[in-house]
Amino acid sequence: MxxxxxxxxxxxxxxxxxxxxxxxxxxxxxxxxxxxxxxxxxxxxxxxxxxxxxxxxxxxxxxPGAIRKAYRHHIPREGAAQVTLIGPPNVGKSQILDNFTNATPQIAPYPFTTGEPVVGMMPLENIKIQVVDTPPITNEFLPSYLPSIIRETDLALLVVDLSSDEVLDQMEMVIEKLKEVKIKLVGKMLKNTCTEGIIYKKTLIIGNKKDTEGAEQRLEVLRDLYKDEFSIISISAINPSYQDNIKKVKREIYRALNIIRIYTKAPGKPVDLNDPIVLKEKSKVIDAARAIHKDFANNLKYAKMWRKGKFNAWKVDKDYPLEEGDIVEFHI
Ligand SMILES: Nc1nc2c(ncn2[C@@H]2O[C@H](COP(=O)(O)OP(=O)(O)O)[C@@H](O)[C@H]2O)c(=O)[nH]1
Ligand SMILES: [Mg+2]
Incomplete structure (x- = not known):
C-alpha cells in the first residue's frame, strides 16, 4: 500500500x-x-x-557530558526583562513571537516546527522586552535544556489553545511536566522563590486563538478552574483586528514583571523620557544611582524627586522608595 x-x-x-x-x-x-x-x-x-x-x-x-551540556543552555538576557513562551505544540507560541517581536520564527499548521529556542525583542512603550520562543512540551518529551531556560527567565508565558477541547489537559500537562523537574508555575510570587529545591516561576497564562468557535466558552471554563491561581488573558495572535488585545497582553506582561521605570536628570538639564532606568519594584533612590555608576551611588548625598500627582519637586535621601515614573536628580 x-x-x-x-x-x-x-x-x-x-x-x-x-x-x-x-x-x-x-x-x-x-x-x-x-x-x-x-x-x-x-x-x-x-x-x-x-x-x-x-x-x-x-x-x-x-x-558523556550530555546532562552538563544541556544544563548550560543559557540565553543571554537583553533589554529590560526576559519572558519565555512555553506550552504544548501548535498553540501559537511562534505566531505570538512573530506578532510581538522583530523575530521571524517558522509558523506551521503542524506540531514541532520549533526545534531550538528563538529570540526576539518586543517594544513596550519606551523599553524593550526580550521574548524567547521554545520547543513544545508534550507528555512524552520535555527538551532537556528547557528547564534551565525557564528557571532563569523573569516571567513564563504559558500558551494554551482556546480552539481545542484539550485546553484544560494542556494546562495540566505542562504544569505537571514542569513539576517533575522541580519547577512550580505560580501566578503570584511567594516570598521565597526557591524552597526544598523547587523553583517557583511567575507565570501568565495566554489563551490563544480566541477568534475560533467555542473559544469564549473554553476560556470561561479555564478561568473557573484557574482564576485563583493565575492571571489569564485571551488573545488571537493571528488576527490583526485583535491589536487591542496585543496591547492588553503587553500591559499584563509589564505588570507581571514587577518592574518600574525611573527617569534621571542632571541638575539644570531637561529629563529624557525616552531612556528610563528599569528597576525591580520597591527599589530605592540608591538603586537607581547604582544603575548609573557604582561611584555615583557611593558619593550620593541626596536626590531631588519629581512624582506624578505632586506639583513640586522635593529633597529625598538615598533610602527613599521609588515609584513608577519618578524623575530623580542626583546630587553628589
Ligand atoms: N485561528 C487561529 N490560528 C492561530 C492563531 N495563532 C496561531 N494559529 C495557527 O496555529 C498553528 C500553530 O501555530 P504556531 O505558532 O506554529 O504554534 P507553536 O507550535 O505553539 O509555535 C499555525 O497554523 C497558526 O497559523 C490564532 O490566534 N488563531
Ligand atoms: Mg513553534
Missing amino acids: PANLPPQYYEIERKYKLAKTYEEKIAILQEMLAIMPKHKGTDKLQADLRAKISKLRKASEKK
Whole structure:
C-alpha cells in the first residue's frame, strides 16, 4: 500500500539529515510522526520512526557530558526583562513571537516546527522586552535544556489553545511536566522563590486563538478552574483586528514583571523620557544611582524627586522608595 505522505514530510526528512544533535533529531522525528497520516500504508514507517526515536533517546542519555551540556543552555538576557513562551505544540507560541517581536520564527499548521529556542525583542512603550520562543512540551518529551531556560527567565508565558477541547489537559500537562523537574508555575510570587529545591516561576497564562468557535466558552471554563491561581488573558495572535488585545497582553506582561521605570536628570538639564532606568519594584533612590555608576551611588548625598500627582519637586535621601515614573536628580 502506498504511504501517500504529505509534501511537508519530505521537507522535514531533509532537515533530519542536517540535524546534528540527538535533541534536534528526536524533535524532528517526532514532527515526522505527528504529520504522518495514520493508516495501514504507514504502519511500518511509524514503527520505524518510533524505534529510531527510542534508540536516539537511549543514546542521548548515555552520551558523556550530555546532562552538563544541556544544563548550560543559557540565553543571554537583553533589554529590560526576559519572558519565555512555553506550552504544548501548535498553540501559537511562534505566531505570538512573530506578532510581538522583530523575530521571524517558522509558523506551521503542524506540531514541532520549533526545534531550538528563538529570540526576539518586543517594544513596550519606551523599553524593550526580550521574548524567547521554545520547543513544545508534550507528555512524552520535555527538551532537556528547557528547564534551565525557564528557571532563569523573569516571567513564563504559558500558551494554551482556546480552539481545542484539550485546553484544560494542556494546562495540566505542562504544569505537571514542569513539576517533575522541580519547577512550580505560580501566578503570584511567594516570598521565597526557591524552597526544598523547587523553583517557583511567575507565570501568565495566554489563551490563544480566541477568534475560533467555542473559544469564549473554553476560556470561561479555564478561568473557573484557574482564576485563583493565575492571571489569564485571551488573545488571537493571528488576527490583526485583535491589536487591542496585543496591547492588553503587553500591559499584563509589564505588570507581571514587577518592574518600574525611573527617569534621571542632571541638575539644570531637561529629563529624557525616552531612556528610563528599569528597576525591580520597591527599589530605592540608591538603586537607581547604582544603575548609573557604582561611584555615583557611593558619593550620593541626596536626590531631588519629581512624582506624578505632586506639583513640586522635593529633597529625598538615598533610602527613599521609588515609584513608577519618578524623575530623580542626583546630587553628589
Ligand atoms: N485561528 C487561529 N490560528 C492561530 C492563531 N495563532 C496561531 N494559529 C495557527 O496555529 C498553528 C500553530 O501555530 P504556531 O505558532 O506554529 O504554534 P507553536 O507550535 O505553539 O509555535 C499555525 O497554523 C497558526 O497559523 C490564532 O490566534 N488563531
Ligand atoms: Mg513553534
